Amino acid sequence: MNKPKLIYASALSATLTAVFVTVITIVAELNPALKDWLKNLSGHHWTSKSWLSIVFYILVLGVIYALARNVDARKVGVSLKLAIWSAVLGTIALLLFYTAHNFGWL
Amino acid sequence: MNLVDIITAKPVLIGIHLGFAILAIDAFLWLLGEMRRTPWQLRHLRLTAFIGVLAYAISWLAGGYYYVKFYGTLVKPIIKASEAPWVHNIVMETKEHIFLFIIPLAVTAALIAWLKEEDWRALNIRRPSLILVGFVSGLGLLIGLMGFIISASARWGGGA
Numbered sequence: 185m186n187k188p189k190l191i192y193a194s195a196l197s198a199t200l201t202a203v204f205v206t207v208i209t210i211v212a213e214l215n216p217a218l219k220d221w222l223k224n225l226s227g228h229h230w231t232s233k234s235w236l237s238i239v240f241y242i243l244v245l246g247v248i249y250a251l252a253r254n255v256d257a258r259k260v261g262v263s264l265k266l267a268i269w270s271a272v273l274g275t276i277a278l279l280l281f282y283t284a285h286n287f288g289w290l
Numbered sequence: 291m292n293l294v295d296i297i298t299a300k301p302v303l304i305g306i307h308l309g310f311a312i313l314a315i316d317a318f319l320w321l322l323g324e325m326r327r328t329p330w331q332l333r334h335l336r337l338t339a340f341i342g343v344l345a346y347a348i349s350w351l352a353g354g355y356y357y358v359k360f361y362g363t364l365v366k367p368i369i370k371a372s373e374a375p376w377v378h379n380i381v382m383e384t385k386e387h388i389f390l391f392i393i394p395l396a397v398t399a400a401l402i403a404w405l406k407e408e409d410w411r412a413l414n415i416r417r418p419s420l421i422l423v424g425f426v427s428g429l430g431l432l433i434g435l436m437g438f439i440i441s442a443s444a445r446w447g448g449g450a
Contacts (some may be wrong), residue, residue, distance in 0.1 A: 198395050198398050220346070227358075231386075261418050264415060278387050285383075286379040
């Protein structure tokens with residue numbers, strides 16, 4: 185097991201998972217058909233998003249680990265920064281979206 | 291009343307959700323301190339990282355079960371009918387979704403603790419590693435603050 189490559193794959197997958205959760209949450213709020221599909225998948229839209237996010241994280245981690253070549257120190261550092269920034273921006277995006285949704289701006 | 295009934299009772303679920311979240315936040319703060327030490331104590335690093343990930347996972351399961359089983363029918367209507375329905379519309383909606391960021395970030399932070407110290411230093415990732423570990427704790431604290439607002443709003447809305 186190449187540990188730096190595993191950290192790199194996990195960090196990039198965490199980045200894409202944050203993007204996935206943010207996008208599917210906002211799109212589902214604006215698209216009742218998608219929210220209904222998420223509800224029907226497990227009985228509750230949040231449960232479906234929880235399972236999908238974990239499956240997505242594991243699958244993407246595996247794919248990146250299998251495909252990544254020449255993972256050096258710089259790439260590992262950048263992947264960690266991306267993971268942090270994706271969660272920061274995802275948090276801000278969801279907070280702003282739900283604020284706008286609450287006040288009827290969207 | 292069997293063990294499952296006890297564990298899935300509302301106050302016990304809240305206690306597990308909150309208690310393990312506090313344990314996870316503390317574990318990652320401890321991990322932050324361990325990472326700053328020289329030389330690394332690998333056993334301490336790995337134990338705190340493992341406890342942190344496991345505690346966040348348990349908190350997620352307990353909080354998720356409570357949210358799906360009880361929140362929508364018992365708590366949400368009180369908040370929505372109160373003078374602060376925005377607490378559900380903004381705070382709860384944001385909280386329940388940003389929680390989903392935590393496990394992948396916590397696992398990534400924990401994987402760093404499985405490096406040898408010389409490999410970690412050779413990768414030159416000290417700064418992003420410390421920020422990530424601190425962020426995993428900080429996001430947990432933010433979610434805890436949101437939980438306090440939701441809980442206070444439910445009590446206020448219910449007249450208690």
